[in-house]
Amino acid sequence: MDIARTPATPDGNIEMADAAFEPKAPPEIRREDYTPFPWLVPATHLTFELGLEKTRVTARLEVERNPAAEVSPTIRLNGDAIELVSLKCDDGECAGHMIDGDDLVVTLEGDKHTIEIVTEIDPSANSQLMGLYASSGMLCTQCEAEGFRRITFFPDRPDVLSTYTVRMSGPKDQFPILLCNGNRVETGEDGDTHWAEWHDPWPKPSYLFALVAGDLVARTDSFTTMNGREVELNVYVREGDLDRTEHAMESLKRSMKWDEEVFGREYDLDLFNIVAVSDFNMGAMENKGLNVFNTKYVLADPETATDGDYDGIEGVIGHEYFHNWSGNRITCRDWFQLSLKEGFTVLRDQLFSQDMGSAPVKRIEDVRVLRGAQFPEDSGPLAHPIRPDSYREISNFYTATVYNKGAEVIRMMRTMAGEEAFRKGTDTYFDRHDGEAATCEDFVKSIEDGAGLDLTQFRRWYSQAGTPRVRVDLSHEGDEAVLKLSQTVPDTPGQTDKQPMPIPLKIALFDRESGKHSGEELVVLDKESDTFRFGSFASKPVLSINRGFSAPVTIQRDIPGEDLVFLAARDDDSFARYEAMQDLMVGHLVSASTGVLSDADRETGRRDIVRALKAVIEDEAIDDLMRGELLSMPSQTYIAEQIEAADPGRIFDEREALKGFIASELKEELHRLYDRSEKLPYSQSAEAKGARKLKTLILTYAAASDPAKASELAGHQYDRADNMTDRQGALMVLTGIDSIERTNALIDFYNRYEGNALVIDKWFALQAMSLHPQVIEHVKALADHQDFTMKNPNRVRSLYMAFAGNPHGFHAASGEGYRMIADLILALDPINAQTAARFVPSLGKWRKMEPGRSAMMRAELERISKAPKLSRDTFEQVTRSLG
Structure with a gap:
């Protein structure tokens, strides 16, 4: 999800x-x-009589005792806000049953039984959007994490896997399309009512159940898998939205091909359906064979979607498709293992997006999200490990820590193993645990065995919360560069006295005169402190560290501004170059915002920043997508995270002042860059996307130095825009300026759309x-x-x-x-x-x-x-x- x-x-x-x-x-x-559930449910048969205000559900569960669990005389079936109409056991009365809170508890005397439960629900009243609910005249479901219990009484936990056969019926004029998991088996009509029967042959937990019924149209295509399976593909949307689904369909086909080529994973059904829903709590859901999506991550055309929207659609469609193996074929034993599927799948969608576009820019974007959402989580009262020890409400653990930090932890394994060995590890995982409800430990052990790594100490990344801080000191002794590293993992709620964790850091040492380095190296800091020596340096080199953001840590170092300017202008690792530029600006703004910056240091710092930015503008070796990242200022939120008792008002003033200074000092360079960018016609090429990014970025600088001129220029861009990226970028700048152009653009935008x-x-x-x-x-x-x-x-x-x-x-x-x-x-x-x-x-x-x-x-x-x-x-x- x-x-x-x-x-x-x-x-x-x-x-x-x-x-x-x-x-x-x-x-x-x-x-x-955790204990295993005492009953298995090998098969589940569901019958839905659909209606917006009343849906009747008949669930027939085949249950048998679980030999891996303690014997229990009862089975607990979870429920939530549903009405029990009738209950049968083995086609007769049950020996005993009771409602315990929201749950139905049934007494079972033998080893195998069939339980038939009839419930009634009102989808139109389900504003929580969990379980079966109505959305603009259609019916759809969202069952992760605990929504299935709002449909029928069931052991609603991820380690209870069952095969599902579903028969759904309803008025054909109201619900002409009837969709469910798996493959469509049979359809038919009975007067004004029609029905469809679906069967999913792959055992799955109840959170992956999905049903959609409504008046929908589809973009249809097909994909032939690497072993020759012909798969029908459909993207279902409302009438009128069909012409905005091409990008979604192409993204799906690219995802299927990429997963075969990079991870060796082939799709396993005859049908893959995507449905766009306007009322949805999340971005999308990976239900087996029937992915339900927020419309935001399906619909796109140049007039209504930005470049960021296009990238988001491709990434989210990839994410949900990749879950077919990392989440569906292998699911979680319990919800504490959520990062087993989400962290791994986030990494997979990140690697996919890197291959589909600019890898350096994608890496910067992912780190920006991590620092903007997960680092604050790690340093606050909600800090938790990527495999939590406890929870009270599972929906609260769909966090940046579980998803984004979880992905970074698995990426570190990939960095230490190398791509080829990591692939052997993932193959081991898929082969060893296919069809199971697994744990994070199962995944780590598979990578350990398949890749030939010792991950004993590395497992601490799963159990310890907090963002490690790595202190860096580089000195020069004789002809050696001496790198001293130390780590601390800060205390977090419920956890103190953290143990050292293996931290893989990619580094390079640059010669100051030539601007070259002899090669990138990987050092692993697995102690509280360690020293690494590098020979053949006549003078102290410039250190580039945590290249490619090889570890999700905070680097603490005393580095001269001159060295940061050097790295910002000359580092051959795109992320490290971006990091140096950010460090220049963050260091300056933190000092300015906390009142420790003298007038002389303020002037020196500003000049260093301008010098580095000018080098970026003039560097013809980088593309404009990357140039846009290098020219971007750190966010106010990220600056505040570096300060113990932040004053947001002062940070805002200092940031705007620096932005205005940069705009004034680089006015001619930025103006030329804008003019060059404006000449490129619209396309989805990297060159055109980079030009659009630069135009809006330059407008934001102009707004800080000359609001009246920026308003005029943004108004001009808005009026001439032939795509949403340019139009939205101009409007974003205008919304912050009190001008007639702002008023006119807001009125026009609303009336237009x-x-x-x-x-x-x-x-x-x-x-x-x-x-x-x-x-x-x-x-x-x-x-x-x-x-x-x-x-x-x-x-x-x-x-x-x-x-x-x-x-x-x-x-x-x-x-x-x-x-x-x-x-x-x-x-x-x-x-x-x-x-x-x-x-x-x-x-x-x-x-x-x-x-x-x-x-x-x-x-x-x-x-x-x-x-x-x-x-x-x-x-x-x-x-x-x-x-």
Whole structure:
């Protein structure tokens, strides 16, 4: 599953609970308490009589005792918000049964039984979007992690694998398309009703069950696998969206081919369906043979989708397809093993995207996401290992740590083993555990055996939370360069006194005069400290370290600005060059924001930065996609993470001042670069995409030095744009400037795309993310807009998640931004708890803020914690954030 990549409004008048009210904490689930389920379910037969307001489900479960588990006289079938209509055991009455909380507990005396359960549900009332729910007149499901229990009573856990046969029927005018997992076996009609029967031959857990029924049209194609299997491919969408599905289909075919070539994985059914759904909590879901997607990750054409949207669609489609093996054929034993499938699959989709586009730029993008989302998680109250030890609500562990850090940990194995040996390790894993519910340990052991590595100490990456800090010191002794490295893993909630972990660091030592190095080397720091010596250096070289971001660590070093300028201008590793440029700017801005920068050092630092940026502009050996990354400033959020008690207002002022200085000093160079970029016609070539990236980036610099001129230039770009990337980029800049061009562009954008939900989401988000001084008032007004609704997660995220990620507005000194997000959480929680809970971490960063803001953020968390009937999702996030 891919986590989502970014009507009355809450008004602050939410009725609060009595001071004496204490929400009940949900029970803690611990990994060490795992035991096998006492019953196997070899086969599941489901019959659906479909209706938007009433769907009847008949589940016939074939169960038998699990020889690997302790004998139990009962079977516990999980349920949640469903009505039990009838129950039979072996076609007769059950010996005994009871409802225990939400669960159905049935007494079974023999070794094998058939249990028949009839339930009724109301999909139209399911605002949580888990289980079977209605979306714009269609029915669809989302069952990961624990949604299947909202459809029928079942042992809803990932280690209970079953083959599914499904018969679904409904009005053919309302539900002309009936889809489910696996292969379609048979179809038929009965008057105004029609039916379809599906069978999935591959045993799967209930979280991978999927059903879709609605009025849909499909783009159809086919793919021939490496062993000659002809697979029918369909991308189902609403009427009117079909012409925006070509990129999705091509991305799917590229994914299938790549997985065969790189990992040797062949698709195993006759059919692969994708369905786009407008109401969806996540980005997409990998259900076997029937992937359900948020429309955001399916629909694209140049007029409505940016270059980033195109890349996102390709990456998410790849991610869900790759799950067919890393998640479906081999699934998780329990939810503590979530990174087994998600971390591995994120790595696979990252490698796929690298091969489809610019590998260096993709690597930088992935690291930016890691640092923007996972590093703060690791340093805050929600820190947890990639294989957690406990949880109260599993949906809260669909985190950047499990996904993105999980991918980095597996990437480190690949770096240490080498690509060829790593492939042997993954082949061992797939061969050894196909058809099983496996663990993270099973994966590590397979890589260890297949690749010939000793990963005994490496396993600490799975059990220890926190981002390691590596201290670097380079000296010169005689003709040797002496590299001293030491590591610390900071304390995190529930974990102190961390043990050293193996940290693979790619390095190169540059000769200052020639600007060359003798080759890249891999050093592995597996102790608290170690020393590495390199001969044949007449003078002290320049160190390039953690090249390609070979380890997810923070590098701490005292390096002269002159060396950073050297690396930013001359390093042959694209990531290391980007890192040097970021270090130059981050170091300067941290010092400036904390008041330790003298006037002389401020001037020197600014000149160093301009010198390095000018070298990037003039370097003809790099392409514009990479040039755009090298010219980009570090985010305000990332700068704040480097400061113990951050003052967002001061960081904003210093960052804008530096941006304005750069724009003024490099005015002519940036102007020439813009003019050159503007001449390239639209295409999806790397050259054209790089030109579009540069144009918008240059506008953001211009806005900091000469807002009036930038407004005119952005207005001109908006008016001339023949694609969404240029139009959105211009509008993004205009939203932060109080000008007539801003007003005209916002009105035009809305009128041009009214009725296109995904593009109107952009309209909301751009205003919520803007640098305009009145951004909070704008967000309030947008929450009252006729197109805003709390019932659609995409729309809620487009306004409020965008605002929560806007340090300029969210961290307003008045605290109004914090109150706005807290009010949203309280209003949204009863409607969609999973989405509401995802807003809590923005307030959970209170420990990193200066005292005034810190107190206001904590107060809002305390206010939320006292609300009555708070969901498990939000309750856990709030209580953990408070500590």
